[in-house]
Amino acid sequence: MGKKKKSLIFLGLFLIFVILAVAAPGIIPVKEISCQSQFGPCRSELENSLKTFEGKSLKEARAGIKSLLKADVLIDSFDVRFKLPSGYEVLLIEKKPVYALWDLGKKAAALVDRQGYIIAIVPSTNLPTLKGDNLFEGVGQTLGEEKLFALEVLSQMFQFYQVKEGALSKDSLIIEVDDGPRVIFPLQGDKGVLISSLRLIISKLESEEGGKSKLAIIDLRYKNPVVTY
Structure with a gap:
């Protein structure tokens, strides 16, 4: 076989490979999607949604999977990987609620992640909860700085x-300490300084006989905290 003929054969095989590589994603069906x-x-609800893309072409399924995951407010980030022989493996990081808001008017709780993003509305929760009126609108909302500040302070008070x-x-944020005072926090400032000041005041007064139980209000909204008995 001459060199010219061999070159033509290799060129033909290469062209076939290129055509298959380009066309395959639009032709080969997806057999399995894992998550x-x-x-x-x-x-389970997400897995069921992903299963609807099985049987579609690799190209169509990948586009659909990405669109589905981008629209899911519970997902923080994701990666879609091709899996031999003709499937996809979905790896994702889900958002985790760490705070909660209880709206007195709606009589429902909003679960909030660490960045202040509302990821779910539920009828009840065991998370530390900030209560008030008109606190949230719905899933997907990002809380303002003051509400997020209040939630972070409440979380530290829980600790x-x-x-x-x-x-x-x-x-202000108002917190009732069990067998202790009512504490009033501002909605901005240095959270570490505020909590440290409160702990110092309570610790100092606890050293006195019945000190903690005699406290009525500790107001931390001022440069010099106001303590009322």
Whole structure:
């Protein structure tokens, strides 16, 4: 076989390979789609939605999977990987709720992630909860700085004093410490300084006989905290 003929054969095979590589994603059907999150297998409703792309072409399925995942407010990030012989593996990081808002008018709770993004509306929750009127609109909303600040303060109060509820007023966060005082926080400032000041005041007064129980209000909205008995 001459060199020229061999070259033509190799060129023909190369062209066939290129054509198949370009056309295959639009022709070959997807046989299986698997899904894993940082918590293990993906939630059943998401897996069922992904299964609807099985049987579609690789190209169509990939586009549909990406569109589905981008629209899911519970997903923080994702990766769609091709899996031999003709499937996809979906790896994703789901958002995790760490705070909650209870709207007195709606009588429902909004679950909030660490960035202040509302990821679900539920009838009840065990998370530390900030209560008030007109606190949220719905899933997908990003909270303003003051509400997120109040939630972060409440979370720290839960760590130190196991307080699970706080009330949001127009310009302050009000928290009742069990067997202790009512604490009024501003809605801005240095959270670390505010919590440290509160702990110092309570610790100092606890050293006195019955000090903690005698406290009525600790107002931290001022440069010099106001303590009322």
